[in-house]
Amino acid sequence: MKLVGTIPAGRVWDVVDHLSRQGVRVVAPTLVDGLCQFAPVTGAHQVVKDYLLPQNTFKEFLFPKQERVFTWLRRDDGSYVVTEPPRDFPETVILGGRPCDAAAIGVSLKSVFSASASDRWEHADPLFLERFERTTVVCISCDRPDLSCFCTTMGLGPDDPTGSDVLITASGPDGDLVVEVFSPKGERFVERIRPLLITGQSESLLREQRLAAGQEARGRFVRVFDIGQVKAFLDNPENFDDELFQRLGTKCVSCGVCTFECPTCHCFDFKDLGDTTGGERIKVWDSCQFPAFTVHATGHQPRPTQWERYRNRFLCKFKIYEDVFETLGCTGCGRCVRDCPVHVDITSYAMQSHARQVTLLQLKA
Ligand code: SF4
Numbered sequence: 001m002k003l004v005g006t007i008p009a010g011r012v013w014d015v016v017d018h019l020s021r022q023g024v025r026v027v028a029p030t031l032v033d034g035l036c037q038f039a040p041v042t043g044a045h046q047v048v049k050d051y052l053l054p055q056n057t058f059k060e061f062l063f064p065k066q067e068r069v070f071t072w073l074r075r076d077d078g079s080y081v082v083t084e085p086p087r088d089f090p091e092t093v094i095l096g097g098r099p100c101d102a103a104a105i106g107v108s109l110k111s112v113f114s115a116s117a118s119d120r121w122e123h124a125d126p127l128f129l130e131r132f133e134r135t136t137v138v139c140i141s142c143d144r145p146d147l148s149c150f151c152t153t154m155g156l157g158p159d160d161p162t163g164s165d166v167l168i169t170a171s172g173p174d175g176d177l178v179v180e181v182f183s184p185k186g187e188r189f190v191e192r193i194r195p196l197l198i199t200g201q202s203e204s205l206l207r208e209q210r211l212a213a214g215q216e217a218r219g220r221f222v223r224v225f226d227i228g229q230v231k232a233f234l235d236n237p238e239n240f241d242d243e244l245f246q247r248l249g250t251k252c253v254s255c256g257v258c259t260f261e262c263p264t265c266h267c268f269d270f271k272d273l274g275d276t277t278g279g280e281r282i283k284v285w286d287s288c289q290f291p292a293f294t295v296h297a298t299g300h301q302p303r304p305t306q307w308e309r310y311r312n313r314f315l316c317k318f319k320i321y322e323d324v325f326e327t328l329g330c331t332g333c334g335r336c337v338r339d340c341p342v343h344v345d346i347t348s349y350a351m352q353s354h355a356r357q358v359t360l361l362q363l364k365a
Pocket residue numbers: 251252253254255256257258259289310339340341342343344
């Protein structure tokens with residue numbers, strides 16, 4: 001980590017104009033259909049400046065909702081031409097990401113799409129990885145949670161740098177933004193915005209102020225369960241059919257919002273559009289909450305009820321991700337808690353799994 005200086009309070013969004021003039025695509029919180037969302041912007045005036053967490057994650061700029069993988073065309077002689085689209089992905093800066101999303105996308109999602117994530121995983125996704133190489137994640141530390149946030153419970157925090165190339169934290173009496181760099185991509189970002197940076201201050205003072213700001217923000221978060229206890233509960237196969245899954249998951253209406261908004265959800269499907277003369281293969285987001293997601297070609301449905309499908313989501317976040325990728329499947333962004341239309345709350349599952357595990361241990365003692 002390198003502390004490189006500060007940006008005066010109120011000038012951080014000038015970065016948008018500065019980078020846009022240099023031909024860099026900037027993605028930042030802005031209003032889309034009346035909602036605060038991550039989307040491309042070209043000027044500071046387009047940015048929503050007072051926000052907690054945009055409704056969408058910025059994963060769609062690395063793993064688009066839909067994209068063409070290849071096209072096919074039958075020649076007159078009956079052979080086929082298969083063409084992949086050009087991979088001319090634009091240099092992109094995600095400005096104003098939050099630490100929960102940076103950890104989710106830069107570490108967890110990257111593990112899924114990266115060949116190096118695990119010895120058991122042999123397939124890398126070049127579309128994700130090449131976009132990742134062209135994307136710089138510049139996060140702004142949170143100064144407050146809402147009632148749905150639980151990043152500190154997941155071992156992260158409002159000023160955690162995991163997955164960020166640059167972390168900017170409002171600190172000190174004037175609220176100036178301390179800029180810390182964590183990667184070569186971050187270094188390149190700093191070079192691009194150097195005219196906006198104030199340097200030469202006492203590094204130890206800035207570090208002290210930045211740590212104090214982080215501590216103060218962390219104090220506003222509540223730790224709601226112990227992820228170790230939740231994992232231990234889920235690791236025991238005897239708990240697979242525990243009644244809590246059915247009791248809490250039955251009201252899920254299978255809308256898929258929680259998966260599409262989640263920064264670590266990564267399931268997709270392929271759709272072939274066309275016929276034997278020509279067509280295209282499209283990769284589209286999918287959701288384990290949709291009944292058709294697991295149906296086999298024979299018609300067999302291994303997860304026939306909605307509560308079983310939700311149990312799968314919970315297992316994915318708190319057990320499978322860790323077992324397979326050795327990383328977090330949930331970073332506590334709270335979107336699925338905040339936006340579920342019928343108030344299915346993943347923290348309720350986690351708290352009750354934790355409580356069950358503690359009770360089981362007490363009964364054994
Ligand atoms: S848990 Fe909520 S958001 Fe997720 S699929 Fe079910 S109803 Fe939709």
